[in-house]
Amino acid sequence: MKTTRIGIVGYGNLARGVEKAISYAPDMELVAVFSRRAPLQTESGVAAYPMEQITEFTRDIDVMILCGGSANDLMSQGQDIAKHYHVVDSFDTHAKIEEHFQNLNTVAQAAQKVAMISIGWDPGLFSLQRLYGEAALPNGKNFTFWGRGISQGHSNAIRRIPGVADAKQYTVPKEAFLEQCRQGNQQDISAEESHLRECYVVLAEGADPDQVRDAICNMENYFAGYETQVNFISQEELDRNHGTMPHGGFVLRVGETAPGEREVIEYSLTLDSNPAFTASVLVAYARATMKLAAENRHGCFTIFDVPPAYLLPKTPAEIRHLL
């Protein structure tokens, strides 16, 4: 089996997950890490290079897995790096996916590279379930629930409030709405009403809890409109009980094949580690990226363009055993 040579760009939690996931892939080899903070010691011991050297590895690396953040890194990095390598990213700013797609499509087509974007679980495996659900039950409706899990964005938003020393926010789907979907009811619900926001907050010395609670609950775009629970705890308790990164969620397709004949598809993830799982999905799609490239296909692709068989390091006959 020909080995796919991988480079990792960035070196946070997601990157360390990719590093680990490659160790479970018999057909992949990690060649280098690129980071603004290089030199640094990687967990696997692979060499880390400063970003400036990234163009020097075109004969040694096939696919770059981009592990920066959607807000600041991925849009610009992708366009730079896809000039030289196939790239895979987990771009998750839903509102900008189309712009990102068009930009990368232009760059990757010109460079004859494959750029695979928005890979992970949402967008990613959840997107796939939304599509398959709509295909199988065109007369129906998709429902997505997130959690129970830590939202990094909401946790950060709480930490920016004056008087807050540290915080973690869990997004929690409300069981009653989930249950309605499972019964085949096509409800008209918003994310606000179907989710609870559970906050664990460490107050700074002398901060007023009521003021902090108000600031959280009324924060536009994050908490306003949601049922929000604010729990004040010590730093020690936060570190002890809220130090991991669990997440998950549900995608349901609720449809009818005839009036009153209800069919329900439910997909759920229960993840001990959100970044490790996302990373594992990225590595599978790096494999698919090489298969598209081997067919001389170039440009930007999403999870919807990838034949499932391209994801496994197995022969077609071996894969058919999974039928």
Next chain:
Amino acid sequence: MKTTRIGIVGYGNLARGVEKAISYAPDMELVAVFSRRAPLQTESGVAAYPMEQITEFTRDIDVMILCGGSANDLMSQGQDIAKHYHVVDSFDTHAKIEEHFQNLNTVAQAAQKVAMISIGWDPGLFSLQRLYGEAALPNGKNFTFWGRGISQGHSNAIRRIPGVADAKQYTVPKEAFLEQCRQGNQQDISAEESHLRECYVVLAEGADPDQVRDAICNMENYFAGYETQVNFISQEELDRNHGTMPHGGFVLRVGETAPGEREVIEYSLTLDSNPAFTASVLVAYARATMKLAAENRHGCFTIFDVPPAYLLPKTPAEIRHLL
């Protein structure tokens, strides 16, 4: 949008499901039904022709959806019909899928047709989940549970027992094993121990219930080795309470991204009508069949070969909205 012209082969429950599903597809048109029992009145009013006339429609029909049974019809019918049309089937005899694939691949390549086999939910959407699960969590294990739902094969087996007037058999997954999977435990379990077989039996006049019960519970390949419940009821009760065809099941992928770091993927179906849902999936893959054909791809394909985007009657940009 160009319309795909469909023919249905066979006219049982699955075929009637396809007939209905086409009515939900804006890009499909049902042209004819072919049946050994023709002439017959179809539910949609479309014309039914005897099987002998099937080769006369090569200018009017693009894809034939084969709705016969795996045991007797699909292997031979597929080879005959794929000489003239693209075909889609729901062949579900797992042990013979590879043989069926190779046969149809030869025929369809020679005829420059697309033959799409083993489409439905198992094999089908469940197979997809087994593949995506393995791709996302290579260090893990797949578990498939069937039910609660009616197994036609097991119901028929009971009906063949002397002293049985009628019967329905529900396959039921055992909750305790499901729960173990959900907790991330990679158990070593067999289908026998993880499923219950629930039988509703109408005795013939003068039949001995104990004898019938013994005959059911000890039937090799069907019930022996399973926990089996036999309930004797009246024909009237059977018709009233067990007259529909619900089914469903679960596919779980349980894996680790690091020692002790557990990730669980669960997929489940809860179906009021097994044949209607299977039919709906077949229609989506008839659409994909046309897209493969438009790329001049020929031969036999499975659900693993189909890019998800080929399943919806939407533009690529519209499909990306599902990300």
